[in-house]
Amino acid sequence: MTTGGKPGSGFAWPDALCCAVRSLPQHSRLWVALSGGLDSMVLLHLATACHQGRVALAAVHINHQLQANAGEAEALCRAVCEELEVPLEVRRVTVDASCESTPAGGIEEAARDARYAEFDQILAPGDLLLMAHHADDQAETVLFRLLRGTGVAGLAGMPVHRPLGRGHLFRPLLAFGRAELERCARAAALSWVEDPSNTDRVFDRNYLRHEVMPGLKSRWPTVIQRVERSAEACAESTFLNQRLAEKQWLELGDQQGRVDLAGFRTLSLAEQKNLIRWWVDRQGYAPLTVSGWRQLIHDLTEAAEDRAPVIEGRGFSLRRFRSKLYLIPDRPAPPSGPVFLVPGQTLPWGWWTLRLESVLTPQPPLPPIRVSTRQGGERVPMSASEHSKSLKNWFQEQAVPPWERACLPLVFVGSGAAEQLIAVGDFWCSGQYSGGAPAAGWRLVVGRDCD
Structure with missing residues (x-):
């Protein structure tokens, strides 16, 4: 466990941080995602200073039970929340961490999925969940996605605000670097737990954080701000792409949720891909991860009438029948017998x-x-x-x-x-x-x- 040291007399949180945490979307209840690490401890103390007594405030800790100090992190979260008089919800999840079933880096993905599944269950209508992602996290996310070959939607990085389950998620610290948060944490004498896996270079994000980012910051001291500007530009492009898809959906979609094939054929390949991506996202599915878009769309739209072309996604498929394109959810097979x-x-x-x-x-x-x-x-x-x-x-x-x-x-x-x-x-x-x-x-x- 790390402690910031002796607090200064009458420590006051910087106005910029307070303003960011006060400027929240409308909500009826406020949750803080509390891991026990430095960033989330800063966010909890900020939320307590800015909102306690004004709205219902609570914290949620997800114990993934993966690290040797998972119990220490949970105990610290309990102790700090008790001291601050903030109700704490603790959820313990089981993540498959076996080498055979989960590749390096895949453990992080599995843990994230388990964590967000719990958030989905906890949030009620009107609830707002605060998460402590900061500017360094955003830069790492954008670079990580760039190396994976993602499109402009992915390069927009993590959104400040988005729906989550029955509530919403908000990241008030995205404009602040980790160094600034650490200075505040030490000045306020906060205690936090370091995740030992954060130094393991086998994980892609840790490799970026410890091997790549220091060199980039040394060469280009403003690299975080530059990446942030690029992410904002990608976010604007994503917004415009969505508006275009919405307009084309009004022209080509019908009340049964199908797309007119003849009209779809008149679109450029870029517009066809954009409309399909928007359609998939609108139905709540994970993005399509396919290669050879041109051939796939050609098969879907131009195959002979007696063919049954299909594009498979996670939990759904895109199919053609007569003059329409369909997005079909996967369903359990019916009983094998009568x-x-x-x-x-x-x-x-x-x-x-x-x-x-x-x-x-x-x-x-x-x-x-x-x-x-x-x-x-x-x-x-x-x-x-x-x-x-x-x-x-x-x-x-x-x-x-x-x-x-x-x-x-x-x-x-x-x-x-x-x-x-x-x-x-x-x-x-x-x-x-x-x-x-x-x-x-x-x-x-x-x-x-x-x-």
């Missing part, structure tokens, strides 16, 4: 949910209701004046996308030779089991998960 519906119980089925509800009292008798995927040879009954149609032809007429056909829930009533098809997903349902007064006395409710 399942019988139980009245009053909701059955999850891929993109769909199914439920049987009684509309009469007492409940009328209910024959077996079976749900399964397409097996081949099914026919859809038409009206009394029409013959039935093969399910294959019916799918084509109804423009059911090919990726839905194999997993679509088919609902049958009865058993044996008397069994009849009464519903095809959320596309069609027999009048015997639908409407305000279904003749069977039971209503089949089929919903689609649109999240």
Whole structure:
């Protein structure tokens, strides 16, 4: 543990730091992400000095249980919060740190994911989480992303403010260098814990921090400010790219969340990539990490009608059907065999949910209701004046996308030779089991998960 030493008499925090921590977005409750390190300890004391008694203030410590001094860091956070009379929420997480399953640097990523997952759970609507990232962190982030080959959105660095879970995240110290924060911490006699992994050069960020940044600062003393200006320029470019994508979405998107293929083809490759990136981000997915954009988009837009081109992402895919482009969330596979519906119980089925509800009292008798995927040879009954149609032809007429056909829930009533098809997903349902007064006395409710 490191201590700043004897505090000066009546230590006062610099006005610039106080102003940064006072100038927060509107919020109902304030959280401070407290690791036990120098930066977060400075932020906690600033938040306490500026906000305690004005809004509900609390701290959250995520113990990753990875370092030998993880217990010491947690104990220090508890002691400091008790002294400052700030409520503390401690969450312990388990991160896979095995060499076989997690490459060097991957541990940091896994720890970050675990940390932010906890933040997502903690934050309520109206909550604001303060994080202590500073200007040196920002410069390292931009350089790290540059070396990874990221685009302008990544080179914009960490945003000052963004949504997080049901609340928001805010970084009030991004304009201040670590040296300034350390001077204040020592002058205020704060205590903090050094993370021993911060000196391990096997991690890319530590290599940048200890091997690269000192040389850059020696050669170009204002390198932090220069990188910050470049990040701001990239942030402006990202903003303009987003505005362009929003405008093009209004022209090409429809109410079902699809993109018109003919209009998409008229865009330049740069505009097509930009619109896809915006579309993916708008749906809350991780950015696409693909190479060969030109060929991928060509396949997606120009492949023959009998082809099924696809761009795979993390948790989703981009597909084409007829004259539209679709962004399709990944869904769990439906049950491998038939399942019988139980009245009053909701059955999850891929993109769909199914439920049987009684509309009469007492409940009328209910024959077996079976749900399964397409097996081949099914026919859809038409009206009394029409013959039935093969399910294959019916799918084509109804423009059911090919990726839905194999997993679509088919609902049958009865058993044996008397069994009849009464519903095809959320596309069609027999009048015997639908409407305000279904003749069977039971209503089949089929919903689609649109999240």
